[in-house]
Amino acid sequence: MSLKQDIALHTSIYNDFKPGVDFVDYNALNAAADIRIKIHHALADIVANWQTDYLYLPDARGFLLAPVADLLKLPLQMARKTGKLPGKTHTVRYGTEYSQDSIDIAAIDLSGKNIAILDDVLATGGTALAVNEAVHAMGGKVIGFGAIYEVDGLNGRALLEQKQIQVETFVTVSEVKDLKR
Numbered sequence: 001m002s003l004k005q006d007i008a009l010h011t012s013i014y015n016d017f018k019p020g021v022d023f024v025d026y027n028a029l030n031a032a033a034d035i036r037i038k039i040h041h042a043l044a045d046i047v048a049n050w051q052t053d054y055l056y057l058p059d060a061r062g063f064l065l066a067p068v069a070d071l072l073k074l075p076l077q078m079a080r081k082t083g084k085l086p087g088k089t090h091t092v093r094y095g096t097e098y099s100q101d102s103i104d105i106a107a108i109d110l111s112g113k114n115i116a117i118l119d120d121v122l123a124t125g126g127t128a129l130a131v132n133e134a135v136h137a138m139g140g141k142v143i144g145f146g147a148i149y150e151v152d153g154l155n156g157r158a159l160l161e162q163k164q165i166q167v168e169t170f171v172t173v174s175e176v177k178d179l180k181r
Contacts, residue, residue, distance in 0.1 A: 003042060004171045006035045007148060008179035011171075022173055024121050024149050030064070037067075039170070043118060043146050044071040046168045050144040053113040056135065058103065058127045059084065062119040079103050079117075079131045090137050094130035096123065103130045110140030122147040122169055125156030132163060149173060 001009075010029035017023030029035060047055065047068060055069045058079040069076035082091055082102040089104035115135050117128050122145065132142040142165050150157065150169035157167045171179075 003035075003038055004175065005179055006032075006038070007171050008176040010035060011149070011176050011180075013173055013176055022151065024151075024173060024176075026120070026148070029148075036064075039148060040065065040067045040071060042170070043068045043168075046146050047074075047116045047118070047144065048072055050116055050166060051114060052116040052144065054110065054115045054140065056105070056115055056117045056131055056142075058117065058119050058131060061121075062117075064120065065118040068118060077106060077108075079105050079127075079134070090134045092130040092133045092137075094126045094133075096126045101126075101130075103127065103134065105131065105134040105138070108138060110135060110138040113140040115140045115142045116144040116146065117142060118146045120147060121149045121151060122156045122160075122167065123151040124154045125159040128156070128160055128165070129163070132160075132165065144168070149176070 010032050012025040014023040055074045056077050057063050059081045082104050085104045088107040090107050091104050093102040117131050128145050135142050144166040146168045150172045152172050152174045160167050
């Protein structure tokens, strides 16, 4: 079975979880260690090809992809909801498909560093664009974004690619629905 099929079979989609928003529930995937390990290795291969210096993971479901940093021996930074990181931070406000939010990253020198962002889902791209803005303010450059899932029709991929950010995802929400029929 392909990785895409494994992921789809361990995923539930809840239509209109919030008005107009489908929720990607991968609790069954979290319980399948063998598939999670495959995902981590596949993402590590992608990130390695981007020649990344740092890995950023957005709050909170992106944290599940932290083993990728270990596989590549890369420094890891968290992008957290405002007020969750101690010390000096850089804050960016942004919109998602269902809310307005803000995100902080630690105010560290990223001058000349290539950054990859990994998250569970790519939807509108709002979170990734906010991390991109914060990284840019610290002197770094986001060169890639990877996610397990991509929500069709929300234009997140196109917005990231307009910023010259490479995008890799394993399966779209419509593919999950199709593979589960």
